[in-house]
């Protein structure tokens with residue numbers, strides 16, 4: 050008789066360029082709620098079934114606060130950043146305080162509010178495409194276009210000078226690097242808030258001159274004392290960061306997916322009405338916030354037949370749920386025609402992405418415009434040479450070198 054000893058898996062596991070770690074599928078069929086070891090030696094429950102992940106994300110008996118004993122930390126750099134965050138941004142608070150602070154912004158990010166930003170997005174996309182064509186191939190789409198668009202859009206909405214974009218961009222990337230030494234994200238966060246502190250001071254001196262989200266927030270929340278200055282700073286930092294690194298990575302990965310699936314790209318160009326569906330599929334397929342979401346049980350709770358005890362860490366991983374074949378048949382296939390809108394790429398429940406309508410609008414505007422303007426767009430390097438940022442909290446491409454036939458890019462505009 051052979052006795053098979055299965056070692057407890059260690060989290061995080063390494064993902065593949067276009068799929069979550071293969072261990073997720075294996076665990077989903079064998080042990081969908083499994084104990085894993087974290088890098089710091091603690092244990093947590095890893096959930097890989099869609100229904101279980103959704104149940105945890107929507108249940109306020111699970112806390113998202115890193116200050117709660119038992120919270121599972123993805124890496125030492127992430128732990129140092131989250132433990133020291135004081136006061137915490139509302140993404141790391143539980144209701145009712147999270148709800149109170151989040152409500153200060155919900156009106157700014159509704160579908161109707163985003164509708165009003167669409168002309169600015171379109172205008173920025175057109176300008177970036179002009180610049181891309183002007184520079185000519187080979188062109189790093191990740192750096193030149195994908196990062197520039199969401200940075201410009203969120204800076205415009207918030208009222209942050211776009212000239213400072215490099216400063217906050219560099220710090221945003223340092224904060225999201227899971228492999229960095231623990232002091233790196235701490236320093237980056239400190240510098241970001243120092244910058245924002247100066248910006249608040251400038252705006253407060255002449256609030257009547259500004260019509261932007263930060264100024265409205267200062268007028269309606271900071272000045273009447275509904276938030277402290279420290280809370281205001283950490284919240285603005287959250288909006289600034291949440292608003293560009295994520296969308297940027299989706300723009301580059303989405304473009305790559307279409308380039309690697311030519312038939313689907315052609316279908317999208319022929320029928321731009323497909324873009325809404327295509328965007329949902331890109332979000333599901335890439336699930337770039339790939340370690341979302343760590344939680345800790347505030348009391349004993351049964352999930353999917355498993356008792357999770359008070360104080361135990363839970364990894365309700367959306368990127369695993371988004372490949373559950375029960376919900377998404379043939380889940381590893383990229384298919385822009387599938388019904389994917391119920392994916393968990395924007396999370397679910399209390400912390401579901403505040404900026405999702407904005408992210409969707411940017412993606413929906415970019416893809417048809419890009420391939421209409423430059424029909425011959427293609428990779429400038431073999432697919433195997435592409436480099437992915439496996440160690441970042443928000444997954445993406447390090448660069449996306451593209452090329453095209455110069456003579457079709459000037460005439461593609463209609």
Ligand code: HEM
Nearest residue numbers: 139140291292295296299338394395396400402403404408
């Ligand atoms: C494709 C782009 C995006 C993706 C994939 C994405 C994904 C997510 C996810 C997974 C969460 C939940 C995090 C958690 O539970 O810890 C989240 C929350 C959040 N996102 Fe996004 N996001 C995107 C774009 C944006 C944009 C454009 C903004 C603009 C401000 C934004 C602002 C936020 C905020 C403020 C939260 C915190 C919500 C809360 O805790 O109540 N995101 N996002």
